[in-house]
C-alpha cells in the first residue's frame with residue numbers, strides 16, 4: 001500500500017497552468033460580441049446629485065449604452081443586502097440604509113458609482129465616461145468614526161441621523177466593573193487598529209451575459225463564493241429565480257475577503273447585458289480597487305485588563321468604535337461584533353469580559369471582512385494588553401501568559417465560544433526555542449554597541465475558524481446557512497471528479513482536496529480532479545473565507561466519501577458473495593474479513609457502471625454521492641509568534657531580524673501549502689504593523705493613499721524569511737481533525753511586531769506606538785519620549 | 791489614429807492594427823489573446839505585466855505597442871519548451887511552492903529569468919531587492935525567493 005497522502009508535501013496540480021500563462025481569470029474571458037463597461041464615480045465624499053447629463057457620452061464613438069441610478073430604479077434593481085443582522089443593546093435591529101447599485105440622488109464616498117457607460121472597447125467606455133456630466137452639490141464630509149457621531153456631524157443616511165448603525169455589547173458589564181474595582185493592577189491602552197486596503201493583485205472584474213435562448217444569465221466574476229453571490233444577486237437585488245443565473249468564479253487572483261461580497265458592478269454588468277443583448281465586462285483599474293474594494297479593520301479602541309497581584313487576569317473591558325464606511329457591505333456588521341468580541345478571551349482563562357462596539361457610517365469606502373476579519377483586531381487588543389501588563393507588573397511576558405493559559409478542554413469562554421482542544425504551552429515552548437529567546441539578551445547588547453535598539457515581542461493568538469454551525473450563526477443574526485456541500489463522482493474506470501462548494505483563489509484546493517480523496521480511495525492524486533467555482537457544476541456551496549475550506553468543505557467531501565464507501569461495500573459484498581457486515585474497507589481495497597477475498601476500488605466502480613452482476617433488487621447502479629456538512633462547532637487554530645526587531649534610533653527604521661511562528665492547525669494535509677498560507681498571512685500582518693495605513697483627507701474625504709506609491713503593501717525586501725513549525729492537537733469534531741490555516745499569520749503578526757517595537761523602546765518610556773510603525777512614526781515616538789525625559 | 795505594429799512574439803511574427811495609445815500589454819492580451827501576461831496596477835508597480843523584450847524584462851503596461859515595433863518579445867506562454875517541459879525557473883517555482891493564486895506569477899517568472907541570467911549566484915538579499923518591482927499578496931515572498939535562488943542555480947547548471 002502506498003504511503004499516506006495525508007501530511008505529504010504533494011506539489012500542486014494547479015501550478016502548471018499558472019506557470020505557463022494558461023490560467024483563466026475573469027478578465028481573460030472574452031465572450032463573443034464582448035462589450036466593455038466603465039463606471040462614472042463620485043469625485044466627492046459627500047454630495048447630492050443635482051443632475052446627470054449623458055447625451056454627449058451616448059454619442060461618443062463606440063458607445064452602446066449609458067445608465068444611471070434613474071435607470072436602475074426604473075428597472076427595480078434593489079439595493080445590495082447585508083447578510084448579517086445585528087441587534088443593538090436596546091433590542092433594536094441595526095440601521096440598514098439602502099445601498100443602491102447606482103447612486104440615487106446622493107453620493108457618500110469618493111468612488112461611489114454614479115453611472116455606467118458600455119462601449120465596444122474598454123478605452124471607448126473610459127473615454128465616454130469622462131463625458132458624463134454630473135452636477136453635484138457638495139456636502140460636508142466626515143471620515144473619522146469618532147467624529148461622525150459627534151453633534152453636528154454631517155449625516156449620511158436619513159435612517160441614521162447620528163451615523164450610528166448600532167451599539168452592541170457582549171458580557172456582563174456590572175460584574176466586569178466589579179472585578180476592576182477589586183483589581184491589584186489595571187493596564188489600559190487606547191489605540192487605532194489601522195484601516196487597510198485589501199489589494200489582491202488581481203483587480204476585481206465581472207463579465208455578465210444574457211442568453212435569450214435560455215432566458216438566463218451567466219456572470220463570470222472574481223469572487224470567493226459564487227453560490228452566495230448568486231443567491232444575493234438573484235433573490236435580493238434582481239428578483240430573478242436562481243436557476244436562471246449561472247455564476248462562475250474561474251481562476252481568482254487572491255481574495256483575502258475582498259472578493260466575498262456582492263458588489264454593485266457585478267449587478268450592473270449582469271443587468272446591462274440584457275439591456276444591450278451583449279456580454280458586458282468590467283475590470284477594475286487599480287485606482288478603482290483602492291477606492292471601492294471593501295476595506296478592512298479601522299477600529300478605535302479603549303482596552304483595559306484587570307489583574308490580581310499575581311498577574312492573573314480577573315477582568316477585561318473593551319470599548320470599540322468601528323468604522324463601517326458609507327454603506328453596509330455584505331458581512332460588514334458581523335466583523336466588529338461576532339467575529340471580534342467573541343475572541344477576546346484569547347488563549348486565557350479571563351473569567352469576565354465586557355465588550356461594547358459602536359458601529360458608525362462615514363464618508364469612506366465600505367469596510368468589511370479582510371484576512372482575519374475581526375480576529376486580528378481582537379488578538380491585537382488581547383496581546384497588546386497582556387504584554388503591556390507584563391511589563392508594567394515586571395513579569396516576563398511569557399510568564400504572565402503561562403499563568404493565564406487555558407489548560408482544561410473543552411473550555412467555555414466568557415464570550416460565548418467553547419474551545420474544543422489546544423495546547424498553548426506547547427506552541428509557546430517550541431517558539432521560544434526556535435527563536436532562541438535565551439540568546440536575546442546577548443543579541444540586544446551586541447546591537448546596542450552598534451547604536452541599534454533590539455526588541456522582542458510575542459503574540460499568542462487564537463482564532464475561530466470553520467465558520468460556522470448554521471444554527472448558532474442564525475441565532476446571532478446570520479441571514480444565511482454556513483454549511484458546505486461536496487460531491488464525489490466516481491467514473492466507471494475508477495477515476496474521480498470531486499465538486500466542492502469551497503473556492504480556491506490561491507489556497508491550492510485542487511491539490512489538498514485531491515490528497516484527501518485519493519488517500520481515502522487508494523488512488524493517485526492525478527486520478528482525482530477537483531471542480532469548484534461554477535454554480536452550474538457544483539451542487540451548492542457557501543464558499544471560502546474564515547479559513548473554513550478544509551474544516552467545512554473538506555468534511556463535506558469526507559461525508560460524501562463515507563457514502564461512496566458504504567455503497568461500495570454493498571457492491572463488494574454482492575460480488576464476493578459475502579454479507580455486507582463482513583466487508584472491510586481500507587484505502588481502495590474491499591476485503592472479506594478473515595479471508596483473502598478482496599476487490600479493488602476500480603473493480604467496484606466498474607461494477608457500478610456495468611452492472612451485469614449487481615444487486616439490482618437493493619441498489620441503484622452508478623457511484624455518485626453528495627453530502628452537505630454543517631459543523632457542530634467552530635475550530636480553534638492557535639499559536640505563538642515571536643518577533644525580533646532592530647530599530648535605528650536615528651531614522652526610526654524598524655527591521656524585522658527574525659520572525660518565528662509555531663502554529664497548531666490540528667492535522668495538516670499538505671505542509672507545503674500550509675507553510676505558504678502562513679508566509680502570506682504573516683506578511684499581510686507585518687504589512688499592517690509596519691507599512692500599510694489607509695488615509696482619507698479629514699476635510700475633503702479624498703482617499704490620500706490611492707495607489708501603490710502611497711499605500712505600501714510589503715515588498716520582498718520589507719519582510720524576512722520566516723521560521724515556522726507546528727504542534728498538533730487535532731480538532732475533536734471533524735473527521736480530518738483539521739482547523740484551518742489561512743488567516744493565522746495576519747491575526748498574530750501585528751501584535752507580535754508591535755510588542756517587539758514597544759519592547760525595544762520601553763526603557764525610553766514609550767508604551768505604545770501606532771500602526772503602521774513607519775520610520776517616521778517610530779522616530780517621532782522616540783523624539784517625544786526623549787523630550788519628556790529631558 | 792490606428793497604426794500597424796509588427797513584432798516577433800514567442801518566436802512567431804505577429805502584426806496588428808492598434809491605436810497610437812494602445813499599450814503593449816493590451817496588444818498582447820486583447821489582440822494576440824495571450825492572457826498569461828496580467829495587469830495588476832496602473833502605476834507600473836506590480837510587475838504582473840512583465841515580459842521579455844529583446845532579452846530584457848520590461849513592464850508591458852508602461853510602454854506603447856508601437857514602441858515594441860520590430861522587437862523580439864517573449865511572454866510567459868513562450869517560456870516552457872515546445873514539448874511542454876517547464877523552464878528551470880518555472881520548475882523551481884512549482885517545486886518550492888512559489889505561487890499561490892498565480893496572478894503575479896507570470897511577471898515574477900519573467901523577471902526572475904532575466905535576473906538570474908544577469909546575476910548568477912545572487913544572494914537572498916539581492917533576490918529580495920530585485921523583486922522591488924514585483925508585488926505578490928499571497929506568498930509573502932518567502933517561497934518566491936527560495937524558488938528564484940534554486941531556479942538560478944538550475945539555469946546556471948543547465949548551461
Ligand code: FES
Pocket residue numbers: 828829830831832833834835836837838839840849850851852
Ligand atoms: S500592470 Fe504593469 S506594473 Fe502593474
Ligand code: FES
Pocket residue numbers: 201253254506888889890891892893894895925926927928929
Ligand atoms: S501568488 Fe497571488 S499574488 Fe502572488
